[in-house]
Amino acid sequence: xxxxxxxxxxxxxxxxxxxxxxxxxxxxxxxxxxxxxxxxxxxxxxxxxxxxxxxxxxxxxxxxxxxxxxxxxxxxxxxxxxxxxxxxxxxxxxxxxxxxxxxxxxxxxxxxxxxxxxxxxxxxxxxxxxxxxxxxxxxxxxxxxxxxxxxxxxxxxxxxxxxxxxxxxxxxxxxxxxxxxxxxxxxxxxxxxxxxxxxxxxxxxxxxxxxxxxxxxxxxxxxxxxxxxxxxxxxxxxxxxxxxxxxxxxxxxxxxxxxxxxxxxxxxxxxxxxxxxxxxxxxxxxxxxxxxxxxxxxxxxxxxxxxxxxxxxxxxxxxxxxxxxxxxxxxxxxxxxxxxxxxx
Numbered sequence: 588x589x590x591x592x593x594x595x596x597x598x599x600x601x602x603x604x605x606x607x608x609x610x611x612x613x614x615x616x617x618x619x620x621x622x623x624x625x626x627x628x629x630x631x632x633x634x635x636x637x638x639x640x641x642x643x644x645x646x647x648x649x650x651x652x653x654x655x656x657x658x659x660x661x662x663x664x665x666x667x668x669x670x671x672x673x674x675x676x677x678x679x680x681x682x683x684x685x686x687x688x689x690x691x692x693x694x695x696x697x698x699x700x701x702x703x704x705x706x707x708x709x710x711x712x713x714x715x716x717x718x719x720x721x722x723x724x725x726x727x728x729x730x731x732x733x734x735x736x737x738x739x740x741x742x743x744x745x746x747x748x749x750x751x752x753x754x755x756x757x758x759x760x761x762x763x764x765x766x767x768x769x770x771x772x773x774x775x776x777x778x779x780x781x782x783x784x785x786x787x788x789x790x791x792x793x794x795x796x797x798x799x800x801x802x803x804x805x806x807x808x809x810x811x812x813x814x815x816x817x818x819x820x821x822x823x824x825x826x827x828x829x830x831x832x833x834x835x836x837x838x839x840x841x842x843x844x845x846x847x848x849x850x851x852x853x854x855x856x857x858x859x860x861x862x863x864x865x866x867x868x869x870x871x872x873x874x875x876x877x878x879x880x881x882x883x884x885x886x887x888x889x890x891x892x893x894x895x896x897x898x899x900x901x902x903x904x905x906x907x908x909x910x911x912x913x914x915x916x917x918x919x920x921x922x923x924x925x926x927x928x929x930x931x
Contacts, residue, residue, distance in 0.1 A: 590614045596622075596701050603671075607669070608671060609632065609692075611684050613631050630665070634826060656829050657690075657747075663691075665691070669699060670699070672701075674711070678710075686716065688738075690742065692738045697737060697738075698722075698737070701732070705730070719738055760785060760788070767802045770824075771826050773802060780898075781863050791816060791858070794817045797862065803835055810835075822847075828844055857889060860895075877902055881907045882911050888929075
C-alpha cells in the first residue's frame with residue numbers, strides 16, 4: 588500500500604519517464620519499485636532504517652537501495668536526471684536534503700518535492716536555495732502537494748560538518764561535547780527524562796546497550812563515568828547515528844554505532860541496557876513497540892545484568908515489566924517521567 592504522498596507522485600509518473608531517478612527520505616512503501624515501470628533506474632536512500640527495510644530485500648534490476656545520510660562512497664560518482672525528495676517531518680532537515688539532491692543531480696535536471704499539506708511543504712518556495720529555479724506546484728491531491736524545480740547551477744560542495752551544531756552539555760557525569768545534526772532532536776540541555784536517568788545511573792560494567800541513542804548523550808555520559816564500557820549505540824535515524832559517531836569522536840570515545848529495527852540487528856547478551864526509549868505517546872502502535880522493547884530487553888540481558896529506562900509516566904510499562912522481569916522497581920520519578928530499574 589502506497590502512502591498518500593507516493594500515490595501523488597505516481598499520478599505524475601511522466602516526470603520520471605526514462606529517467607535515472609534518486610529518491611531521498613522515502614517512506615515505508617514500495618514506491619521505488621513502482622517507478623521502475625517507467626524510469627530507467629531508481630536509487631532509493633532512506634534516512635529511516637525501518638523505511639529502508641521495506642524495500643531492502645527487493646532484487647529488481649536497476650534498483651539500488653541504501654540507508655544513511657548519503658549514498659555510499661562507491662555510488663557517489665553517479666549523477667541523476669531526477670531527484671525526488673519526500674519533505675521531512677523535521678523541517679530543519681529540508682535544506683540539507685536540497686543540497687544533497689543538488690550534489691547528485693545533473694545541472695538542468697529535475698527536482699521533485701512531495702509532502703503533506705500540513706507537513707511544511709507549503710513553505711518550499713522560501714526554503715529552496717537559489718541554485719534551483721522557482722518551484723512550481725504541479726499537483727494537489729490526497730492532502731498532499733507536489734512541486735517541480737530545475738537545478739540551474741552547481742551547488743556548493745556538501746560537507747556533513749557544515750550541518751553540525753556543537754555544544755557543551757553538563758551532565759551528572761561531567762561536561763561532554765555534543766555534535767548534533769539537523770533533523771535530530773536536541774534542546775542543547777538535558778531534557779527532563781534524560782536528566783532523571785543520568786542522575787540515577789547505576790554502576791555499569793562490560794557490554795552495555797544504548798537503545799535509541801540519538802546524538803549520543805547517554806552513551807557519552809556513561810563512557811565519561813566508565814571509559815572501559817563496551818557500548819552498542821543503536822537507532823533507526825541515519826542523522827542520529829552520524830551525530831552519535833561525531834559526538835563520540837569529539838569526546839575521544841569509542842562505541843559500536845549501528846542501525847537496528849528494534850532488537851532485530853542486535854546479537855548477544857548485555858550486562859546493561861540503558862535507555863530513554865523513543866516512545867512518547869499513548870498511541871496503540873507506540874504501546875506495542877514499548878511492550879516489544881521490554882520483552883526483547885529481558886531476553887537480551889545477561890546474568891546479573893542491569894536494566895534501567897526512563898519513560899513518560901503515562902505509558903503502560905509497569906504491567907509489561909512485571910510480566911517480563913517478575914517485579915517493578917521505580918527508584919525515582921518526577922511529574923512527567925518514571926525511572927524503571929531491574930537487576931538480575
